[in-house]
Amino acid sequence: MRALVTDADGPRLASERELPQLGASEALVRIEMAGLSSLDVACATGRIGHAGVIGHELVGVVEKLGERVSKSPLIGRRVVASPDIACGKCDLCRKGLSVHCRDRRVIGLRGHDGSLAERIVVPVRNLFEVPAGIKPEMAVLASAVADAVHVAHLVPVEKMTYVTVLGDGAGAILVAQVLAKRNASVRLVGAREERFGLCERWQIRHRHISEPGLRADQDVVVVCLEPETGPSLSGPDAVRTALGMLRPRGTLVLQGPPVPVEGLDMSLSAHLERVIHDELRVLGARSGRIAEGLEAIASGLVDLAPLITRRARLEDGVAMLRAAASPEQIRTIVDIAA
Numbered sequence: 001m002r003a004l005v006t007d008a009d010g011p012r013l014a015s016e017r018e019l020p021q022l023g024a025s026e027a028l029v030r031i032e033m034a035g036l037s038s039l040d041v042a043c044a045t046g047r048i049g050h051a052g053v054i055g056h057e058l059v060g061v062v063e064k065l066g067e068r069v070s071k072s073p074l075i076g077r078r079v080v081a082s083p084d085i086a087c088g089k090c091d092l093c094r095k096g097l098s099v100h101c102r103d104r105r106v107i108g109l110r111g112h113d114g115s116l117a118e119r120i121v122v123p124v125r126n127l128f129e130v131p132a133g134i135k136p137e138m139a140v141l142a143s144a145v146a147d148a149v150h151v152a153h154l155v156p157v158e159k160m161t162y163v164t165v166l167g168d169g170a171g172a173i174l175v176a177q178v179l180a181k182r183n184a185s186v187r188l189v190g191a192r193e194e195r196f197g198l199c200e201r202w203q204i205r206h207r208h209i210s211e212p213g214l215r216a217d218q219d220v221v222v223v224c225l226e227p228e229t230g231p232s233l234s235g236p237d238a239v240r241t242a243l244g245m246l247r248p249r250g251t252l253v254l255q256g257p258p259v260p261v262e263g264l265d266m267s268l269s270a271h272l273e274r275v276i277h278d279e280l281r282v283l284g285a286r287s288g289r290i291a292e293g294l295e296a297i298a299s300g301l302v303d304l305a306p307l308i309t310r311r312a313r314l315e316d317g318v319a320m321l322r323a324a325a326s327p328e329q330i331r332t333i334v335d336i337a338a
């Protein structure tokens with residue numbers, strides 16, 4: 001099969017990669033579309049220590065089931081996959097905390113082949129059927145939407161006066177969309193003015209990070225750490241800015257990628273004094289529940305079409321990585337079958 005792979009030699013399109021072996025509890029999925037985000041680009045360029053097929057988002061059709069899951073009703077169905085693969089054996093998995101599995105693999109990012117390929121095998125428990133009303137190019141973003149919905153669960157913003165989302169990548173824009181539906185005063189603070197037009201389209205308040213007058217008055221600041229955002233919106237600089245915006249006893253939410261990314265320094269140590277002095281709450285946010293992502297798409301909670309700025313085909317190979325990394329692109333969707 002064809003697949004976009006990366007390893008020590010860098011990214012390339014492999015045209016004769018062997019089909020993946022189907023495990024007893026897994027499904028073989030024929031991939032229709034894959035998402036290509038800044039995280040996948042970072043992975044392809046070696047900023048994440050993953051070797052194999054890249055791509056962590058997919059929509060596809062279940063072609064074959066392993067012997068232990070042969071009765072699954074998902075055969076022949078269109079599905080999306082939760083990227084986090086839990087081991088099912090460690091102490092945390094046995095306690096029902098598989099989201100924090102000690103031996104977690106992540107599709108296309110750590111220890112498991114990704115979605116920029118014609119086929120993938122995924123544990124059946126990671127798969128969710130796509131409701132008939134959701135187009136495949138929207139469903140492919142279900143896990144990104146789920147991560148944004150997860151932030152809304154962590155911080156009930158409905159009754160708060162001042163809420164800021166710091167960042168202007170696709171993740172931050174999705175978080176701002178979801179939170180603004182719950183509280184119209186939510187604003188996005190970003191560094192790329194060309195993205196503010198999207199905020200206006202959804203009536204989300206916005207301001208540029210360099211504007212003066214960022215007072216320490218925010219109830220909640222959500223920092224969305226994404227590989228494509230510049231230094232002012234990633235790592236220690238973003239955390240320092242966020243802490244400077246918070247009122248005493250305010251809440252800092254750090255939303256980050258599911259695996260460490262080189263160059264995305266998420267250390268907090270330089271700023272802990274402010275956390276102690278002003279009794280701030282610090283919450284971490286990572287992966288949401290993909291079923292909730294599908295639900296949010298189906299109900300119209302999020303508007304995804306304007307975020308898809310580019311379509312590519314698998315045979316575009318490494319050229320699609322370069323194109324996806326250009327600043328005007330928000331999200332690229334890759335047609336695998338085309």
Ligand SMILES: [Zn+2]
Pocket residue numbers: 086087088089090091092093098101102103104
């Ligand atoms: Zn585990």
